[in-house]
Amino acid sequence: MHALREALAAFRRAPVLTGLASAMVGLALFVIGLFGLATHNLQLALSEFEDRVEIAVYLRDDARQSEIDLAQMELGDIPEVQSVRYISKAEALERAQAQLPDFSELFDNLDVNPLPQSLEVKLRPGERTQVVVEAVSAAALRYAFVEDAQYGREWVDRLFALRRIGAATTVAMGSALALVAALIIGTALRIAIFARREEIYIMRLVGATNGFIRRPFLLEGAIAGLIGGGLAWLMTWGTYRGVYAFLFELAWIPPLWIVGGLASGAAFGAIASIFAIGRHLREL
Amino acid sequence: MIKLTNVSKEYPNRGYALRDISLHVKKGEFAFLTGHSGSGKSTAMRLVHMSDRPTGGEVRVTGYSSDRVSDRELWKIRRRVGFVFQDFRLLPGRTALENISFVLECTGTPRQDIVPRTQRLLAQVGLSTKAGALVHELSGGEQQRVAIARSLANSPYVLLADEPTGNLDDRATRGVMDLFWDINAQGMAMLMATHDLELVRRYPHARVFELDNGRLVYDSAVA
Numbered sequence: 001m002h003a004l005r006e007a008l009a010a011f012r013r014a015p016v017l018t019g020l021a022s023a024m025v026g027l028a029l030f031v032i033g034l035f036g037l038a039t040h041n042l043q044l045a046l047s048e049f050e051d052r053v054e055i056a057v058y059l060r061d062d063a064r065q066s067e068i069d070l071a072q073m074e075l076g077d078i079p080e081v082q083s084v085r086y087i088s089k090a091e092a093l094e095r096a097q098a099q100l101p102d103f104s105e106l107f108d109n110l111d112v113n114p115l116p117q118s119l120e121v122k123l124r125p126g127e128r129t130q131v132v133v134e135a136v137s138a139a140a141l142r143y144a145f146v147e148d149a150q151y152g153r154e155w156v157d158r159l160f161a162l163r164r165i166g167a168a169t170t171v172a173m174g175s176a177l178a179l180v181a182a183l184i185i186g187t188a189l190r191i192a193i194f195a196r197r198e199e200i201y202i203m204r205l206v207g208a209t210n211g212f213i214r215r216p217f218l219l220e221g222a223i224a225g226l227i228g229g230g231l232a233w234l235m236t237w238g239t240y241r242g243v244y245a246f247l248f249e250l251a252w253i254p255p256l257w258i259v260g261g262l263a264s265g266a267a268f269g270a271i272a273s274i275f276a277i278g279r280h281l282r283e284l
Numbered sequence: 285m286i287k288l289t290n291v292s293k294e295y296p297n298r299g300y301a302l303r304d305i306s307l308h309v310k311k312g313e314f315a316f317l318t319g320h321s322g323s324g325k326s327t328a329m330r331l332v333h334m335s336d337r338p339t340g341g342e343v344r345v346t347g348y349s350s351d352r353v354s355d356r357e358l359w360k361i362r363r364r365v366g367f368v369f370q371d372f373r374l375l376p377g378r379t380a381l382e383n384i385s386f387v388l389e390c391t392g393t394p395r396q397d398i399v400p401r402t403q404r405l406l407a408q409v410g411l412s413t414k415a416g417a418l419v420h421e422l423s424g425g426e427q428q429r430v431a432i433a434r435s436l437a438n439s440p441y442v443l444l445a446d447e448p449t450g451n452l453d454d455r456a457t458r459g460v461m462d463l464f465w466d467i468n469a470q471g472m473a474m475l476m477a478t479h480d481l482e483l484v485r486r487y488p489h490a491r492v493f494e495l496d497n498g499r500l501v502y503d504s505a506v507a
Contacts, residue, residue, distance in 0.1 A: 002389055013377055198373065198375065199375055201373070202373065202375060202386070202387075203390050204359075204362070205362060205367055205373075206362060206363070206387040206390055206391065206434070206437065206438060207359040207360070207361075207362035207363035207390070207391055207438060208359065208390035208391065209359050210356075210359075212390060212392075213390075
């Protein structure tokens with residue numbers, strides 16, 4: 001109770017200093033927020049592309065329907081597979097006509113339908129990886145009546161390369177930004193605590209235990225971090241609204257990320273305070 | 285209450301600040317620690333307060349030995365030993381009452397006891413009417429009295445004062461010294477460091493230790 005009272009009193013006694021510390025925490029977390037916004041939207045864009053990852057299993061014309069049904073069932077039983085749909089030659093031609101209207105005349109004059117019957121294999125979300133795509137293709141190719149299995153290797157490879165680069169960039173930049181944020185938060189709270197070193201000295205002088213001295217500062221750091229997290233949220237929201245209104249459409253960060261941001265702001269603040277106060281606890 | 289036995293303090297690159305000091309201040313005794321600037325008075329006070337450890341010998345204060353007490357236990361000694369500084373070291377932006385009650389809060393005094401006890405301490409140092417005054421609204425002498433009241437908050441057995449009158453005029457000095465004698469009369473051991481020999485001569489009943497260049501060169505009890 002004393003710790004909370006003292007932590008709140010610190011904001012009352014030195015509003016400028018504690019306000020500045022909160023603002024610095026806010027700015028540091030704002031950069032992380034912007035990064036989160038960009039990462040989230042990039043992830044959504046990549047997921048949209050990934051949704052289109054499917055395998056077309058082309059079948060010989062002489063394949064028997066019972067064999068096709070069995071293959072459809074067996075491929076559908078693979079855990080990573082979401083659905084397997086049979087496309088007849090006629091349906092393939094209909095689709096081609098619909099998708100390529102410029103060639104409609106050509107299609108109309110065909111004596112024989114040249115398009116093969118096929119199975120369209122869709123993978124479950126989260127399973128649309130290069131390894132799974134290749135494994136399912138290989139499984140399909142094991143049937144004697146399967147002529148080919150295609151998944152747009154080139155663009156799928158590019159998509160997965162992009163995903164890998166995206167993931168590596170997210171980890172590297174995210175870590176760098178988190179480190180910078182941690183340093184800024186640490187410095188801000190160090191300054192705030194340095195300004196109160198006399199208070200810490202007196203507490204030590206009169207026999208307060210280290211735990212007793214630490215607690216209000218820990219809470220003060222957590223509160224400053226929480227306020228900073230709130231500021232960062234507002235600034236990120238403002239940026240999101242601005243971009244949405246004037247530049248392009250984008251999605252807002254998931255609520256769990258915001259809760260995580262606020263919690264990490266508070267945690268950063270508390271941890272930074274513990275480190276910052278350590279030196280002063282050894283002074284007497 | 286305070287016993288130094290063959291105490292030395294050597295700092296790396298600076299040599300000895302204290303060399304083989306032995307002195308004993310008993311319960312209820314009032315002792316001055318005198319000497320020129322740089323003679324080792326402040327180092328000795330720091331050792332007695334256990335803010336620093338000797339490099340040789342043993343310091344015993346209120347039953348705790350520098351040989352055995354760990355850093356984690358220092359708070360126990362600090363509650364038994366009051367300390368008054370030359371520059372008061374009050375917390376600015378707080379009132380006289382808050383500066384004292386802060387100590388009681390720090391040491392876990394029940395909340396309902398804090399204000400009455402603080403008011404008693406202010407009355408003891410003659411500042412009942414200044415409870416609500418901010419530090420900068422008090423004179424130097426009054427600030428030192430608040431600092432003394434603060435040092436008494438934990439009901440210590442020993443009071444240490446390092447040049448407590450160094451920043452005060454003659455009248456305020458007399459007031460503070462009278463206060464120290466009153467406190468001492470209640471049985472508290474008192475060790476006061478000062479370079480002001482004129483002041484020391486005003487109190488012939490007090491024990492006097494003199495340091496010179498880190499050595500104890502005079503003890504009035506054995507002179």
